[in-house]
Amino acid sequence: MNALRSLFESNKKAAITSGVVIVVLLLLWAVGWLSFLCRGIFGVLIPYAALALFLGGIVYRVVQWAKSPEPFRIPTTCGQQKSLPWIKTNRLDCPETGWGVFGRMALEVLFFRSLFRNTKAELKSGPRLVYGSEKYLWLGALAFHWAFLIIVVRHLRFFTEPIPSFVQLLQSLDGFFQIGVPILYMTDLIILAALTYLFLRRVLDPKMRYISLPTDYFPLVLIIGIVLSGMLMRYTPVKADLVGVKELAVGLMSFHPRIPEGIGILFYLHLLMVCVLIAYFPFSKLMHMAGIFLSPTRNMANNNRKIRHVNPWNYPVKVHTYEEWEEEFKDKLKASGYTLEKE
Amino acid sequence: MYDAGKIIPGLVIFLCLFTFPFWYNVANGKASQRPELVIDAAEKQCVESKEFMRIMHMDLLNQWRDEVVRNDNRVYLSTDGSKHTMSLSNTCMKCHANRTQFCDQCHDYMGVTPYCWDCHIQPRESK
Ligand code: HEM
Numbered sequence: 022m023n024a025l026r027s028l029f030e031s032n033k034k035a036a037i038t039s040g041v042v043i044v045v046l047l048l049l050w051a052v053g054w055l056s057f058l059c060r061g062i063f064g065v066l067i068p069y070a071a072l073a074l075f076l077g078g079i080v081y082r083v084v085q086w087a088k089s090p091e092p093f094r095i096p097t098t099c100g101q102q103k104s105l106p107w108i109k110t111n112r113l114d115c116p117e118t119g120w121g122v123f124g125r126m127a128l129e130v131l132f133f134r135s136l137f138r139n140t141k142a143e144l145k146s147g148p149r150l151v152y153g154s155e156k157y158l159w160l161g162a163l164a165f166h167w168a169f170l171i172i173v174v175r176h177l178r179f180f181t182e183p184i185p186s187f188v189q190l191l192q193s194l195d196g197f198f199q200i201g202v203p204i205l206y207m208t209d210l211i212i213l214a215a216l217t218y219l220f221l222r223r224v225l226d227p228k229m230r231y232i233s234l235p236t237d238y239f240p241l242v243l244i245i246g247i248v249l250s251g252m253l254m255r256y257t258p259v260k261a262d263l264v265g266v267k268e269l270a271v272g273l274m275s276f277h278p279r280i281p282e283g284i285g286i287l288f289y290l291h292l293l294m295v296c297v298l299i300a301y302f303p304f305s306k307l308m309h310m311a312g313i314f315l316s317p318t319r320n321m322a323n324n325n326r327k328i329r330h331v332n333p334w335n336y337p338v339k340v341h342t343y344e345e346w347e348e349e350f351k352d353k354l355k356a357s358g359y360t361l362e363k364e
Numbered sequence: 365m366y367d368a369g370k371i372i373p374g375l376v377i378f379l380c381l382f383t384f385p386f387w388y389n390v391a392n393g394k395a396s397q398r399p400e401l402v403i404d405a406a407e408k409q410c411v412e413s414k415e416f417m418r419i420m421h422m423d424l425l426n427q428w429r430d431e432v433v434r435n436d437n438r439v440y441l442s443t444d445g446s447k448h449t450m451s452l453s454n455t456c457m458k459c460h461a462n463r464t465q466f467c468d469q470c471h472d473y474m475g476v477t478p479y480c481w482d483c484h485i486q487p488r489e490s491k
Contacts, residue, residue, distance in 0.1 A: 076382060080375055087365045178475040180385035182394045189475055199479060202426040260419040263474050268398055274385040275395035283415070314374060333366060 049246075049290065056289035063289050064269055065278040071296035078303025083311050090333040094325050097318040099138075102326075115323050122322050129319055133163055161218040168212035169244075171195060172251075175206070179263075179270040201256075209252055216245050236306055243298050250291040261288040399469035405459045411440060411448045422478070425452060452480070457487055 056063035100111025116122045128134040141155040175195065177188045196204035220241055223233040254261045265281035266288060272279040302308070314320065347354065347361055354361060365371065380387075389395045410417050412424070428450040431437045440448045449455050460466045463486070471478065 076379060079378065083371065083375060084365065087367060087371045089366075091366055177385065181388050181392075182397055182473070183392065184475040185388070189477075192475065193477065202422040203476075258420065258423075262419055264399060264470055267474060270385075271389060271395050275389045277395065311378070315371075 052293065053286045053290040056293050057286045060280045060289065063293055064280050065273065067296050068273055068292065071300040075299040075302055078300075079308070079311055082303050082308055083315070086312075086315055091317055091321075093332050094321050094323065094330055095317050096321045096323045098323050102323060117322055117324050117327070119322060122320060126314070126320055130313055133159055133166075135319075136162060157218070158222070161215045161222070164211050165215035165219060168208040168215065171208045172206075172212065175208075179267050180274050182267075182271050203255055205256070209248070209255075212248055213252070216241065216248065220245065240298065240301070240305065240307055243294055243301075247291060247294045247298065250287055250294065254285070254287050254291065259285065259287050261285045261291075397473075399473045400465075401469055402462055402465035403459055404461055407459055409444075410459075411442050411446075411455070413443075425456075425480075428452070452484070453487060461487070463487065 096116070098115040100114030101109060102115045103110040103117045110117070112118075112121045113125050113128070116125050125134075136159045137156070139155045139158055140152050143151045143153065145151050171191060175188060175192050178184045178192070181188070192206070195206045195208050197207070198205070223229045223237060223241075253259055262281070262284050265284040268279055268281045269284065302310075343362070347363065351361065412420075417424070428440065431440075432450050438450050440450045442448060470476070
């Protein structure tokens with residue numbers, strides 16, 4: 022009876038899930054058609070609007086951040102501070118100079134150094150709490166971000182005429198193994214694997230699932246959609262007419278928008294998802310792209326003991342000294358037999 | 365605003381990087397350029413339709429190569445029923461004789477560098 026019941030429940034769940042998947046697919050298909058039919062809006066208006074939101078939004082957010090006073094020096098230190106001459110200092114993990122901070126920030130931005138220190142805590146039988154190193158997140162995140170960057174830079178071939186040589190070089194390196202026609206890009210495989218890991222990480226681990234919010238899934242799923250539609254366009258017969266794509270893209274970039282015919286529906290879907298992503302960017306957790314540079318625990322030198330820092334939100338405090346107080350209540354104090362300091 | 369001396373240059377760098385295609389195209393002034401294809405058609409019709417060839421020619425050539433090299437099959441049966449010899453130099457280049465004015469037009473425009481000519485002898489062009 023119980024087994025039947027749970028089968029019924031799991032069947033119901035499966036039915037709902039597949040229903041949702043089908044609805045989403047149908048919606049995507051409809052959106053693709055719609056954007057194809059209204060090419061003027063989806064090929065010109067929405068990309069311009071999204072780009073303006075992206076650039077303007079990021080500048081706005083950063084200026085807002087910059088308006089709030091930075092706190093007293095609060096760098097997190099992970100090494101020996103500069104001390105007596107015979108004690109070895111750790112210049113990167115406890116930077117004391119601007120250059121130390123630069124090195125620390127560069128490693129953080131380019132190689133996610135603090136994520137490399139990620140640890141996990143596990144409850145083993147006993148019960149015993151065990152801490153261990155956890156490098157997969159670092160690896161997945163680094164693979165994803167680098168692949169994404171390389172893909173975006175490679176896309177410059179659609180936006181520039183003539184194509185800059187660094188783009189050519191990058192794409193020939195990316196297709197180094199010359200597998201298939203069109204040549205398979207390594208970054209496509211890497212980003213797909215990394216995204217799959219990053220998604221499964223949130224879904225499979227109950228603890229991660231519990232703390233994951235729609236704002237975590239949305240960009241992830243959106244980027245998966247962008248990558249899949251892009252790969253379908255390149256490697257399968259639902260290809261886009263690339264010359265048409267470039268005409269459209271270069272047209273946008275030179276403020277003479279043109280809408281060539283016959284580019285294909287999938288391209289408009291790809292473009293729409295990219296527009297949604299960049300328009301959403303400034304108002305979401307994706308702002309960590311700018312935020313990483315403004316992290317007070319990373320971007321400050323740890324020189325608290327060497328240099329006097331005045332808290333920026335300190336204002337001249339109106340003080341009322343004892344002498345002034347005594348002066349104010351002189352008569353009352355005297356009347357109560359109090360001996361004044363002055364006397 | 366605090367630390368304006370660092371944040372404003374940072375924002376300027378960000379804007380310059382992310383608007384690269386805008387000012388790059390303005391500086392080069394070639395934005396209106398597009399491929400111009402010249403063809404000395406000896407035949408009226410390509411082996412497949414124009415729409416198919418435009419996006420699928422690379423897959424077709426790849427398939428031809430595999431058929432010829434691995435299966436020793438040199439006859440291609442087109443969708444319209446006609447038969448063609450599977451050969452880049454002898455079939456395709458009969459009409460598309462001017463590589464620079466046909467193939468390279470789009471390939472250069474899109475930054476595509478097919479490696480066919482790494483091994484094949486490049487045909488001499490009729491001027
Ligand atoms: C966040 C931005 C974007 C991401 C992450 C992205 C991702 C991808 C990926 C992974 C591919 C597969 C092939 C490859 O790696 O080159 C692809 C292909 C493609 N993308 Fe994007 N894309 C983005 C923006 C755009 C934009 C703005 C356009 C509009 C011009 C575009 C047009 C195309 C086209 C036409 C292809 C097919 C390329 C080919 O056949 O070689 N993408 N995209």
